[in-house]
Amino acid sequence: MAIFKKKTKKPLSEYSTGELILFRFKKNKLAMIGVAMFMFVTIMILIAPLIRPYSMVIKQDIVHRLNPPSKEHIFGTDELGRDLLARILYGGRISLFCSLAIIGIAFVTGAIIGGTAGFFGGKVDTILMRIVDMLMSVPSALLAMAIITALGNGVWKLVLALSIGQIARFARMVRSSVLTLRNREYIEAAKCFGSSSWRIIMKHILPNGIGPIIVSATLTLGAVILSISSMGYLGLGVASPTPEWGTIISENKVNIQYFPYLGVIPGICIMLTVMSVNFIGDGLRDAFDPKSKR
Amino acid sequence: MENEDRSVLEIKDLYVQYNTDDAVVHAVNGLNLTLKEGEKLGLVGETGAGKTTLALSILKLLPDKVGEIHSGSIVYKGEDLVDKPESYMLGLRGHRISMIFQDPMTSLNPTKNVGDQVLEVINLHFPELSSAEKAAKVDEMFRLVGIPASRKGEFPHQFSGGMKQRIVIAMALIAEPELLLADEPTTALDVTIQAQILELMRKLKEEFNSAVVLITHDLGVVAEFCDTVSVIYSGRVVEHGTVEQIFEGEDNHPYTKGLIHCIPSLSDTSKRLQPIPGRMPDPRNLPEGCCFADRCPFCREKCKTSMPEPHEKDGHMILCHLYDPKEDGNA
Numbered sequence: 277m278a279i280f281k282k283k284t285k286k287p288l289s290e291y292s293t294g295e296l297i298l299f300r301f302k303k304n305k306l307a308m309i310g311v312a313m314f315m316f317v318t319i320m321i322l323i324a325p326l327i328r329p330y331s332m333v334i335k336q337d338i339v340h341r342l343n344p345p346s347k348e349h350i351f352g353t354d355e356l357g358r359d360l361l362a363r364i365l366y367g368g369r370i371s372l373f374c375s376l377a378i379i380g381i382a383f384v385t386g387a388i389i390g391g392t393a394g395f396f397g398g399k400v401d402t403i404l405m406r407i408v409d410m411l412m413s414v415p416s417a418l419l420a421m422a423i424i425t426a427l428g429n430g431v432w433k434l435v436l437a438l439s440i441g442q443i444a445r446f447a448r449m450v451r452s453s454v455l456t457l458r459n460r461e462y463i464e465a466a467k468c469f470g471s472s473s474w475r476i477i478m479k480h481i482l483p484n485g486i487g488p489i490i491v492s493a494t495l496t497l498g499a500v501i502l503s504i505s506s507m508g509y510l511g512l513g514v515a516s517p518t519p520e521w522g523t524i525i526s527e528n529k530v531n532i533q534y535f536p537y538l539g540v541i542p543g544i545c546i547m548l549t550v551m552s553v554n555f556i557g558d559g560l561r562d563a564f565d566p567k568s569k570r
Numbered sequence: 571m572e573n574e575d576r577s578v579l580e581i582k583d584l585y586v587q588y589n590t591d592d593a594v595v596h597a598v599n600g601l602n603l604t605l606k607e608g609e610k611l612g613l614v615g616e617t618g619a620g621k622t623t624l625a626l627s628i629l630k631l632l633p634d635k636v637g638e639i640h641s642g643s644i645v646y647k648g649e650d651l652v653d654k655p656e657s658y659m660l661g662l663r664g665h666r667i668s669m670i671f672q673d674p675m676t677s678l679n680p681t682k683n684v685g686d687q688v689l690e691v692i693n694l695h696f697p698e699l700s701s702a703e704k705a706a707k708v709d710e711m712f713r714l715v716g717i718p719a720s721r722k723g724e725f726p727h728q729f730s731g732g733m734k735q736r737i738v739i740a741m742a743l744i745a746e747p748e749l750l751l752a753d754e755p756t757t758a759l760d761v762t763i764q765a766q767i768l769e770l771m772r773k774l775k776e777e778f779n780s781a782v783v784l785i786t787h788d789l790g791v792v793a794e795f796c797d798t799v800s801v802i803y804s805g806r807v808v809e810h811g812t813v814e815q816i817f818e819g820e821d822n823h824p825y826t827k828g829l830i831h832c833i834p835s836l837s838d839t840s841k842r843l844q845p846i847p848g849r850m851p852d853p854r855n856l857p858e859g860c861c862f863a864d865r866c867p868f869c870r871e872k873c874k875t876s877m878p879e880p881h882e883k884d885g886h887m888i889l890c891h892l893y894d895p896k897e898d899g900n901a
Contacts, residue, residue, distance in 0.1 A: 291723060293686055398635060461676040467631055469664030469691045469741060483681040566681055566725040
């Protein structure tokens with residue numbers, strides 16, 4: 277744990293691989309900015325009840341409708357006079373946590389499917405990849421709608437539905453990266469030293485192939501936040517008046533022309549989140565690569 | 571075949587083939603090989619002769635579904651490996667039989683530090699040791715291959731080629747294998763480093779008394795390092811003998827003669843080198859008779875139609891019609 281002390285005398289060469297990754301990650305300024313931004317957004321969302329009670333999310337106040345940002349309503353009010361700050365704080369819970377869950381589920385499942393297919397090849401590969409092709413041949417929005425219709429409405433069903441739509445791309449990506457890696461000589465060498473397949477996948481293929489996949493996963497986050505809202509717009513998953521960042525934008529779109537803050541503020545929230553996760557992803561990619569100079 | 575009890579590896583009549591979509595590639599065709607404890611055997615032959623295929627067959631690491639051991643036996647210490655399950659092989663690889671690869675630049679994982687990579691082999695085969703014992707073993711091995719243990723935490727890209735090969739050798743030898751397969755360990759290195767690596771391998775060989783199979787196409791390396799030599803052509807051993815018998819003996823297989831003629835000599839400046847004309851027969855479509863017949867300066871009618879029998883004299887085996895005692899004087 278010497279790494280947490282500021283003035284450590286321990287030379288770099290004595291760090292374990294994990295410590296080194298952490299060290300390189302911490303040295304990356306952009307990644308640390310990303311972490312700070314992400315922490316800020318997460319903390320604000322978590323302490324939302326201290327800032328605004330949940331009642332303000334749904335409390336309508338027609339007299340004060342479409343008030344621009346002021347002392348009383350820091351982010352202003354919407355068409356129905358609801359406090360935008362409260363809606364964004366509570367909306368973030370769904371937007372942020374659901375999208376992270378969706379990416380997480382899709383990433384893990386996709387990695388398992390793609391990794392197995394790529395590593396073992398042959399019939400396993402053919403069968404798994406044809407299943408993935410089936411998933412890919414259906415537009416992901418349509419697929420999600422079909423799943424929600426079958427399972428019924430609900431936040432967790434929405435997460436499940438949207439993550440299934442994302443599995444295919446991760447499976448494809450992981451498979452192609454495993455395919456390029458599995459014939460490398462150090463994989464062959466690992467086999468010669470008696471490593472089992474599972475060990476080779478976990479210790480040799482994963483660390484070498486994970487970089488670009490992490491970056492792509494973080495880039496997908498923005499798209500996923502928006503797809504949650506498009507589902508909400510269609511009345512599937514998160515239904516009004518439950519707030520959610522994408523939904524806030526879509527329900528205010530008529531008024532955006534004259535009251536731009538209604539679109540700009542939730543937009544900035546989405547942008548900050550996506551950007552922070554992206555910076556973190558970039559930082560992780562560099563941290564996993566021992567050759568990176570940063 | 572004498573000294574059955576002391577042989578580490580005995581390969582008999584091994585046939586290995588690659589089943590590709592459009593043809594069957596016969597990579598190893600009836601190969602015989604015996605390796606005694608602590609023996610240093612050189613496997614010589616040109617590209618595509620089946621040297622690496624042989625090494626991979628011993629470890630049973632032929633490419634999945636394509637490579638196939640068709641028939642024959644690979645007996646390691648009395649156990650035939652050909653029909654052993656994968657779980658048995660996992661315990662064998664790296665522990666009893668190790669392999670050193672041709673290109674040290676690519677045979678190390680770029681994302682793990684070298685200490686961890688050497689440690690991994692210990693973790694695989696000696697999980698019962700305490701972490702301190704494991705670390706001590708790794709440090710000891712680093713000392714043996716001549717790399718300061720303080721560089722354990724560095725990554726492969728921070729080392730030079732020769733240093734990387736030392737690390738690969740450390741990984742191969744840390745479990746003290748009885749058999750070491752070195753697949754062209756010096757080909758990717760420059761000459762000064764070559765000598766160092768060979769010296770290191772010799773030193774370590776004495777330390778652990780492993781038997782070594784050195785696969786190479788560099789006859790100079792073989793003459794310097796090995797006790798015995800097997801010359802491989804088209805997946806068969808065409809000549810086998812001690813280093814003296816091969817390099818200084820009077821009788822040689824015509825192919826071995828050709829190989830020796832290809833070595834440039836410092837004292838002999840006037841002549842051009844004499845390359846062996848032609849190429850190896852297509853392994854998808856092997857000739858009926860001797861495989862070397864098309865390129866052989868001593869080729870006769872008989873060579874094209876029938877396979878020669880091995881002829882042995884004082885442990886010096888030659889597979890050629892020229893040395894058939896039944897034949898009348900020739901060549």
